[in-house]
Amino acid sequence: MTMASDAAARRRSSRRERAEHETEFARIVAFSDGVLAIAITLLVLNLDVPTVSSNDRDALFEALGDLGPHLFAYGLSFAVIGRFWLIHHRFFATLSGFDGTLLTANLLYLALIVLVPFSSDVLGTYGENEAALVVYAAILGAAALVNWLMIRHALRRDLVRAEERRSTEPFGSPGALAIPGVFLLSIPVAFLSTLAAQLLWVALLVFRGQRRVRGG
Amino acid sequence: MTMASDAAARRRSSRRERAEHETEFARIVAFSDGVLAIAITLLVLNLDVPTVSSNDRDALFEALGDLGPHLFAYGLSFAVIGRFWLIHHRFFATLSGFDGTLLTANLLYLALIVLVPFSSDVLGTYGENEAALVVYAAILGAAALVNWLMIRHALRRDLVRAEERRSTEPFGSPGALAIPGVFLLSIPVAFLSTLAAQLLWVALLVFRGQRRVRGG
Amino acid sequence: MTMASDAAARRRSSRRERAEHETEFARIVAFSDGVLAIAITLLVLNLDVPTVSSNDRDALFEALGDLGPHLFAYGLSFAVIGRFWLIHHRFFATLSGFDGTLLTANLLYLALIVLVPFSSDVLGTYGENEAALVVYAAILGAAALVNWLMIRHALRRDLVRAEERRSTEPFGSPGALAIPGVFLLSIPVAFLSTLAAQLLWVALLVFRGQRRVRGG
Amino acid sequence: MTMASDAAARRRSSRRERAEHETEFARIVAFSDGVLAIAITLLVLNLDVPTVSSNDRDALFEALGDLGPHLFAYGLSFAVIGRFWLIHHRFFATLSGFDGTLLTANLLYLALIVLVPFSSDVLGTYGENEAALVVYAAILGAAALVNWLMIRHALRRDLVRAEERRSTEPFGSPGALAIPGVFLLSIPVAFLSTLAAQLLWVALLVFRGQRRVRGG
Numbered sequence: 001m002t003m004a005s006d007a008a009a010r011r012r013s014s015r016r017e018r019a020e021h022e023t024e025f026a027r028i029v030a031f032s033d034g035v036l037a038i039a040i041t042l043l044v045l046n047l048d049v050p051t052v053s054s055n056d057r058d059a060l061f062e063a064l065g066d067l068g069p070h071l072f073a074y075g076l077s078f079a080v081i082g083r084f085w086l087i088h089h090r091f092f093a094t095l096s097g098f099d100g101t102l103l104t105a106n107l108l109y110l111a112l113i114v115l116v117p118f119s120s121d122v123l124g125t126y127g128e129n130e131a132a133l134v135v136y137a138a139i140l141g142a143a144a145l146v147n148w149l150m151i152r153h154a155l156r157r158d159l160v161r162a163e164e165r166r167s168t169e170p171f172g173s174p175g176a177l178a179i180p181g182v183f184l185l186s187i188p189v190a191f192l193s194t195l196a197a198q199l200l201w202v203a204l205l206v207f208r209g210q211r212r213v214r215g216g
Numbered sequence: 217m218t219m220a221s222d223a224a225a226r227r228r229s230s231r232r233e234r235a236e237h238e239t240e241f242a243r244i245v246a247f248s249d250g251v252l253a254i255a256i257t258l259l260v261l262n263l264d265v266p267t268v269s270s271n272d273r274d275a276l277f278e279a280l281g282d283l284g285p286h287l288f289a290y291g292l293s294f295a296v297i298g299r300f301w302l303i304h305h306r307f308f309a310t311l312s313g314f315d316g317t318l319l320t321a322n323l324l325y326l327a328l329i330v331l332v333p334f335s336s337d338v339l340g341t342y343g344e345n346e347a348a349l350v351v352y353a354a355i356l357g358a359a360a361l362v363n364w365l366m367i368r369h370a371l372r373r374d375l376v377r378a379e380e381r382r383s384t385e386p387f388g389s390p391g392a393l394a395i396p397g398v399f400l401l402s403i404p405v406a407f408l409s410t411l412a413a414q415l416l417w418v419a420l421l422v423f424r425g426q427r428r429v430r431g432g
Numbered sequence: 433m434t435m436a437s438d439a440a441a442r443r444r445s446s447r448r449e450r451a452e453h454e455t456e457f458a459r460i461v462a463f464s465d466g467v468l469a470i471a472i473t474l475l476v477l478n479l480d481v482p483t484v485s486s487n488d489r490d491a492l493f494e495a496l497g498d499l500g501p502h503l504f505a506y507g508l509s510f511a512v513i514g515r516f517w518l519i520h521h522r523f524f525a526t527l528s529g530f531d532g533t534l535l536t537a538n539l540l541y542l543a544l545i546v547l548v549p550f551s552s553d554v555l556g557t558y559g560e561n562e563a564a565l566v567v568y569a570a571i572l573g574a575a576a577l578v579n580w581l582m583i584r585h586a587l588r589r590d591l592v593r594a595e596e597r598r599s600t601e602p603f604g605s606p607g608a609l610a611i612p613g614v615f616l617l618s619i620p621v622a623f624l625s626t627l628a629a630q631l632l633w634v635a636l637l638v639f640r641g642q643r644r645v646r647g648g
Numbered sequence: 649m650t651m652a653s654d655a656a657a658r659r660r661s662s663r664r665e666r667a668e669h670e671t672e673f674a675r676i677v678a679f680s681d682g683v684l685a686i687a688i689t690l691l692v693l694n695l696d697v698p699t700v701s702s703n704d705r706d707a708l709f710e711a712l713g714d715l716g717p718h719l720f721a722y723g724l725s726f727a728v729i730g731r732f733w734l735i736h737h738r739f740f741a742t743l744s745g746f747d748g749t750l751l752t753a754n755l756l757y758l759a760l761i762v763l764v765p766f767s768s769d770v771l772g773t774y775g776e777n778e779a780a781l782v783v784y785a786a787i788l789g790a791a792a793l794v795n796w797l798m799i800r801h802a803l804r805r806d807l808v809r810a811e812e813r814r815s816t817e818p819f820g821s822p823g824a825l826a827i828p829g830v831f832l833l834s835i836p837v838a839f840l841s842t843l844a845a846q847l848l849w850v851a852l853l854v855f856r857g858q859r860r861v862r863g864g
Contacts, residue, residue: 023674024741026239027681031733033243034685037250040330041258042689047334049341060347064338075327082323085247093240107730111723114688118695122712125697131708242455249459253466256546257474263550265557276563280554291543298539301463309456458671465675469682472762473690479766481773492779496770507759514755517679525672 015099015157028103029092035110036088039117040081043074046121073124076198077116079205080140084113084147091151091171094164099157105150112143133190133197140201141183148176179204231315231373244319245308251326252304255333256297259290262337289340292414293332295421296356300329300363307367307387310380315373321366328359349406349413356417357399364392395420447531447589460535461524467542468520471549472513475506478553505556508630509548511637512572516545516579523583523603526596531589537582544575565622565629572633573615580608611636663747663805676751677740683758684736687765688729691722694769721772724846725764727853728788732761732795739799739819742812747805753798760791781838781845788849789831796824827852 018025047070050063088109119136126132151172154160160168170176182204190197234241263286266279304325335352342348367388370376376384386392398420406413450457479502482495520541551568558564583604586592592600602608614636622629666673695718698711736757767784774780799820802808808816818824830852838845 021741023677024737027677027737027741029239029243030246030678031681031685031737033247034250034682035689037247038254038686038689039692040326041251041254042692044255044258044330044334045261045693047331049334049337052342054342055345057346060342060345061350064347064351074331078323078327078330082327086319086323089240089243089247093237093243103734107726107734110688111726111730114692114726115695115722118692118697121697126700126702126708129703129708130705131712134709135712245455245459246462249463250466253463254470256542257467257470260471260474260546260550261477263547265550265553268558270558271561273562276558276561277566280563280567290547294539294543294546298543302535305456305459305463309453309459461671461675462678465679466682469679470686472758473683473686476687476690476762476766477693479763481766481769484774486774487777489778492774492777493782496779496783506763510755510759510762514759518751518755521672521675521679525669525675 015097015159017097018095025095025098028098028106032088032092032106032110033085036081036085036113039114040078040085042117043077043081043120046070046074046117046124069127070124072198073120073127076123076201076205077120080201081113081116083205084143087147087171091147091154091168094160094168095154096161097159099159101153101157102150102159105146105153109143109146109150112139112146115139116143127198128194130190130194133194134187137183137186137190137197137201141180141187144180144183145177148172148180151176231313231375233313234311241311241314244314244322248304248308248322248326249301252297252301252329255330256294256301258333259293259297259336262286262333262340263290285343286340288414289336289343292339292417292421293336296417297329297332299421300359303363303387307363307370307384310376310384311370312377313375315375317369317373318366318375321362321369325359325362325366328355328362331355332359343414344410346406346410349410350403353399353402353406353413353417357396357403360396360399361393364388364396367392447529447591449529450527457527457530460530460538464520464524464538464542465517468513468517468545471546472510472517474549475509475513475552478502478506478549478556501559502556504630505552505559508555508633508637509552512633513545513548515637516575519579519603523579523586523600526592526600527586528593529591531591533585533589534582534591537578537585541575541578541582544571544578547571548575559630560626562622562626565626566619569615569618569622569629569633573612573619576612576615577609580604580612583608663745663807665745666743673743673746676746676754680736680740680754680758681733684729684733684761687762688726688733690765691725691729691768694718694722694765694772717775718772720846721768721775724771724849724853725768728849729761729764731853732791735795735819739795739802739816742808742816743802744809745807747807749801749805750798750807753794753801757791757794757798760787760794763787764791775846776842778838778842781842782835785831785834785838785845785849789828789835792828792831793825796820796828799824 016024047067050060050066052059052063116139119139122132123136148171151168155165155169155172182200186197186200189200232240263283266276266282268275268279332355335355338348339352364387367384371381371385371388398416402413402416405416448456479499482492482498484491484495548571551571554564555568580603583600587597587601587604614632618629618632621632664672695715698708698714700707700711764787767787770780771784796819799816803813803817803820830848834845834848837848
């Protein structure tokens, strides 16, 4: 037996069947859901109550209006984490098994998502500062890339149920690199126009949303 | 085949049966529960420990007493999110299937609920400022409206189990628009009297609570 | 049919069997677990990183040592919420059904538990101030009382499984009022000695813990 | 019957079979997952948005770069809690029953893990201060020790399924004390070199990670 086939056998043996480990699989999914749910909810902590004199109606309306960039960052990040959750949830629903690599990649993916409330706060505070956009785009681009690698790994190691393989393959194809690609592309764009970079992210959400509604 | 029936067929094909996708359905519910549970618990962060000299008993009692408006906002918002959770939980229990529109509407609904700890903090800080009441009423009114639209959509697309249809229909009827209606009505009322607007919300909770206890 | 029996019939009809509503029941439990888990974890936010000059080892050791009262409050509150969770979890495991009153009482119970991170912060900051102890004792006493009322209601409405009735009854008996009673008793004690009141809470935890280990 | 066998009988009677109490067991696991998921996500709150003038790109890049030690603490703590979660999740998957001691030990374990966001914040703020490293190492060392005691207790009380016993035993063996041992060892090391202590933690993660991938 060669070293390579030995390694392959070792890898296969570390594979766990979902059907035999339903509780364990359910916990991975529950833990991921928990982290995503908490990260998405912590976004609200970025909205600080403004300080005005207590009965000044116009001042409070104005101060709340000044939260506009923070509300934009909130809406964008909520939509982005929400979309990531939908993809994660559909992908995990197609799995017939899992292995150590998938679990480690999933933790790395979650570590990036958990950074979103921070990068969203930076974006809400410094929406016209290129540095803020670079951080936001880099974190989401990295999360999208890890997501792609995770799907690709599952397809290669036959962790996806046979009947779901066809519908999952597009998400692990080179074409699906477009999503992390758009985030990475938005980095140089930000140096030309911070508005253009943000519109690029919104366009990605709207466009992917439409494809999804059409069953894409 | 006309374009309309084509679109209908596409929509039907995007429908997923709960029985076939029990794990996926359970995750949607678990994610929603998670977000609602976190949002309701984050309300406690709005209560700040007062600063007084450390052994002054009367000063601390007085300072804790000054948290009254914050405690009122806490209690109101806890009751509101709790009620929203009860309704969400009963509605999802009646579903036999789900589609992309329902998932997207559910995310929008959650995005509004997650804003409640913020609007509750604004209300606790500026309880006699009309602007605070407008923000609070607008967010809850919008959440109630999205909830109504979600139930209506489920009824129209036959996503509700046949035996639960009758008990669910009232929640998607024009009459059920009364709930978002009361929140929206409280906006002009707030400009007349901030107290009256807040009493309107409490009345809504108490009245709906009674109807629910009576099996309504 | 008298009005009373009519009311009884209405109440019975609002009862839902756990076996028929397993998903709904699971959500109530999951939501309660979520709120308790978040409340217990938010306790860590009461520990603030001290400010000292960055390389001064002794100053940092000393400043961390000054967190002692906060660590005591953390440990106490973690143990208290943990114990409340164990009791909640055992009680719900014995249920064969649930009704609107139980759900409402459960929400009220959770609203009190969610206040613990706040009252724990007050206690950690003002451990020798009677006002802090009154707030802490009042919130936990109220939570313990609602818990007792919830168990009593379930026993009276036959919501507890027949085979679990005997083991559940002690928790809804007048004797079980000792737990809220000790919290309420600690309020006047606090005015004599803040230390004695805190020792009373610790004694309650240790004593109940022992009884539990002995199968009590 | 001797006192010892009496005590043993009492202990056996407090044991609950997982198969008979699946819902209760699922709640323990869900509560633990919840606490771990929240603790890991709260790590993001340690990253504070820097204050610079709003359009100064270089200043913001520099200020974000200054977050380096905080990002290191974030990554390290995320990996550590993630690893702890994986071990917890595998260990609980092997259980056939549970008892009061296991539940209490599990709560103590969670109380230590919940302190990680705090000790991680201390580490990110005072990375070259020995006191910060002592706190970090002591908390993780204690958590690893409680974890080891929990596994050992489960093995001794036959709470582990027969077919999983062999694969679980190494985690409760004297050799597995190496993990808390390395954390405790890093305390004196920190007084020689804070860098060396931190490298020791990273080495532990990488080394254990490799063993795990190899099926260890």
